[in-house]
Amino acid sequence: MERTAGKELALAPLQDWGEETEDGAVYSVSLRRQRSQRLSPGEGSGGRQVHNPAADAFLYYRTSKVRALRAAPLERLVRELVFGDREQDPSFVPAFLATHRAFAPTARVLGLLLPPPPPPLPQGSVPRGNLHVANPHTGHFLHCLRVEIKKTEGRDLSFNKNLRAVVSVLGCWLRDHPQDFWDPPAHPDLGSVRTFLGWAAPAGVEAREAEKLLGDFLEEAEQRQEEEQPQVWAGLMGAAQIPGSDPPENCLEEVQEGLELLDFSLDEVAEQLTLTDVELFSRVRPCECLGSVWSQRDRPGAIGTAPSVRATVTQFNMVTGCVLGSVLGEPGLATPQRAQRIEKWIRIAQRCRELRNFSSLRAILSALQSNPLYRLKHCWGAVSREPLSIFRKLSKIFSDENNHLSSREILFQEEATEGPQEEDRHPGSLPSKLPPGPVPYLGTFLTDLIMLDTALPDMLEGDLINFEKRRKEWEILAHIQQLQKRCQSYCLSPCPPILAALRAQRQLSEEQSYRVSRVIEPPAASCPSSPHVQRRISLTKRLSAKLSRERGSSPCGSAGDPSSPTSSLSPGSPLSSPRMRDPPGSPPASPGLQHPNTKDSEARVIRVSIDNDHGNLYRSILLTSQDKAPSVIQRALQKHNVAQPWARDYQLFQLLPGDKELLIPDNANVFYAMSPAAPGDFMLRQKEGARHTTSISPT
Incomplete structure (x- = not known):
């Protein structure tokens, strides 16, 4: 059989290969197929290989392995910021910086990222070798950071590539997400960054960016103090004020x-x-x-x-x-x-x-x-x-x-x-x-992100942060940022x-x-003259149909938590109905609650709160026709960041109209035990005699 010259194989350039586990972190592995040029073994001028014309009848490919961090503890994620291969995984740093607030506050990340300053040099002494930097509060990986301290004519510090990586991450952070450091009046997180850059890169653009940001924060604080009336967003003439407030x-x-x-x-x-x-x-x-x-x-x-x-x-x-x-x-x-x-x-x-x-x-x-x-x-x-x-x-x-x-x-x-x-x-x-x-x-983007947050778990088995979920969220956030840049030219x-x-x-x-x-116009039987337009259908129906086509399950093994929806979950709904407010505790962008029939199972999105002092704080979870009360209670507590061993101390109640409640039996199938005509609002309440106290730590 003869091959046609120049004819490429119909293969995808990137193919999924599987997963790898390394030091408690899970990586997704793909194979990247790249076209390669065939060279003759002979050498041309300058000792270089020369092109072989006889090889033009064939196409040659090389395959390389590409790894992307899928799940890991927080310390390992921060380590990846410094030691990760940005060529193999270029989206990791921007995805982490854009979504870290969902699983760790700024101060916690900085505590793991920033090494302490080097000790002062004795007068007249010149350091030799490397200084090992170790901070008990920054995780074990900082033991690998070495600061090469040398004296130069300008008495500047030169540092190795690991510190350069930290400085580079901080530069991206300050430039793309400056509001992460807003914490008046002292702005301690920004102060930590300024201290680090002051000894690690005092003459760099990152240090100047940090100083400029501090000046902007102080100026903004002064402007806020001078404002006589609060506004939702400064600079807009009443357009961003709260509805019902008096115009200027x-x-x-x-x-x-x-x-x-x-x-x-x-x-x-x-x-x-x-x-x-x-x-x-x-x-x-x-x-x-x-x-x-x-x-x-x-x-x-x-x-x-x-x-x-x-x-x-x-x-x-x-x-x-x-x-x-x-x-x-x-x-x-x-x-x-x-x-x-x-x-x-x-x-x-x-x-x-x-x-x-x-x-x-x-x-x-x-x-x-x-x-x-x-x-x-x-x-x-x-x-x-x-x-x-x-x-x-x-x-x-x-x-x-x-x-x-x-x-x-x-x-x-x-x-x-x-x-x-x-x-x-x-x-x-x-x-x-x-x-x-x-x-x-x-509202389209908000709904996409809410449905992603509902469908995918935050944590996987082994207390690993599900960073694959954050990558999917980052794809949507990156689209928002791209559109924001386009709007600057209006x-x-x-x-x-x-x-x-x-x-x-x-x-x-x-x-x-x-x-x-x-x-x-008094009520009539029908409105034949009104224009016919498409009416909205349940968001949950679209989500359930999307999830029913997914293969496999998440490592956590929870029913109803799909491993990974397709690259774009795309339900959409308005931010809120026009001038129509939901009752207290029911946000306008919450998904619809109906019984959809899917190909493999039935499912709906429910909202679960906890009967405590936190009011109407709720979490949305996907309920399938296979879920029984213990698994629903466990997943709801996981969403609320409550210790899982105490799941047996809770009972599940469905909230019915008229301040009524329906107790779901301990081993009942929740999907069939609940009232289908009532809204999908549930509450967890401790059983009598429970020994522990609920403690919720918001993400």
Whole structure:
């Protein structure tokens, strides 16, 4: 059989090989296949091998082994920061720095990473050999760090490559995640870094970066003290303030001129919405989007948790509230007038689409699709045909079909192009220079991260940190950071009157919106004139279908904890329903709770809290039809960081409407023992006579 010259084999360049265990750490092993050039054994000029033309009829490949750390104790993870091979595993350092707050605070990592300063040199003495540095608080691996101390003309210290690796890690940390060191008033973690860099690299860019960061922190603290009113995010004119708070005095003066929000042109409103969304999204700290961080925002004392993400939620809810308030808030409007307002909001949404602002686009569509507006058949019947067509087209962007595939594909296309296609513009739109972007809908990423946190365990068997989970989270966080860089090139100028009108627009609560809607149009059997749009389906159904296709199980052996979902778990849901608040203890981004039927089993996501002084702190776990009470209790305690040997001292209760509780028997199958009609909220309560006291250590 003859081989065709230059014909490559249809093999993947990277193939999974298996796992390796080394010093208590688990590595995933892959084989990398690379094309190699065939050389003749003879030597050419300069003693080098020469190309053999006879070898062109064949392709030669070489295979190399690639290892990536999958699970390890914290000390080993920090060791990998210093001694790891960045060529083989280039994503380890950025993934660790972006996600470490989910399993270790900054001070703990620095305690393991930073070696102590060398002892002072006696006057007139010159060191010989190497100085072994050992810190009992930094782990055994720092015994390997050696500091070569030499005297030079500038009396600088030269250090070996291990210390250079530590300095390099700190440089990336200071540059990419400066807020990790914010701890007023003294900022002790930043002080530790400055002390280390002061003797290890006093003239390096890292030391200058640390000094500059300290100056920025002190300046920011002074600015916060000078502020008269607290804001969700400094620098935005009321757009990031808490809904319901009074707008600034100068804004009130401009609003009193008589201009309402919809009195401005649709281009002006869309551009100001985009400007606000760009500023808020650019300031989002990716680590605050982690499911383990974002899910703690409702626990007692966590008001300040994830402030940058909260600001985007506030803005999203304010936009939906403006839509509801402008259409429903005026009791004396006739049906054609309300229809005109609906049409204008559709036009504004289309302009947001042209500006590639998917955040406000989603907020406007959520309001128009909400029940108080969606049920107004007479108003929708008076809407012109062209706006209705635009509305249906825009609604397809956020269709739930195929796991929100449409919105994800459109976002990917927008990242790869200079602007939306011509067919995406509605007739009569004003030509303008499209800014870069896009501005994504953050709720999609938040839901992805929450579902990852729910589906994958934090710890594996042997008290190993599941770093493979952190890699998957990092893939999403890296995408957020990439989009943030794209948003820096927007060129939009603020317009105070429009921002003031946004703040002054009447806001309606969920109950108020529905009550006003029923007054405008009494309840009817159906709403045939309302536009038909896709309704949302259960997030849990999509997650369960995704997990049912996974092969194997996690090393921890817990039922319902899949080893590794596919590279992209992609459910999506709004940050919260437009101006519709969940009851206390029920965050807006929590997954849906329904009984999905999957190919191999049935599953649903449940939320489990502990009956103690920590209030409504809960953890989400995946419950399958095979899970019995002991395994559910054990996994819930693991999520709450409670010692596992005490699992037998707990009972599981399902919380029912009307302050009722359903006791799940000790050996019952939880999936079939619980009430299917009730929400998936559960509580763990200690049995009478339990000897220990629950102690939760938040991650």
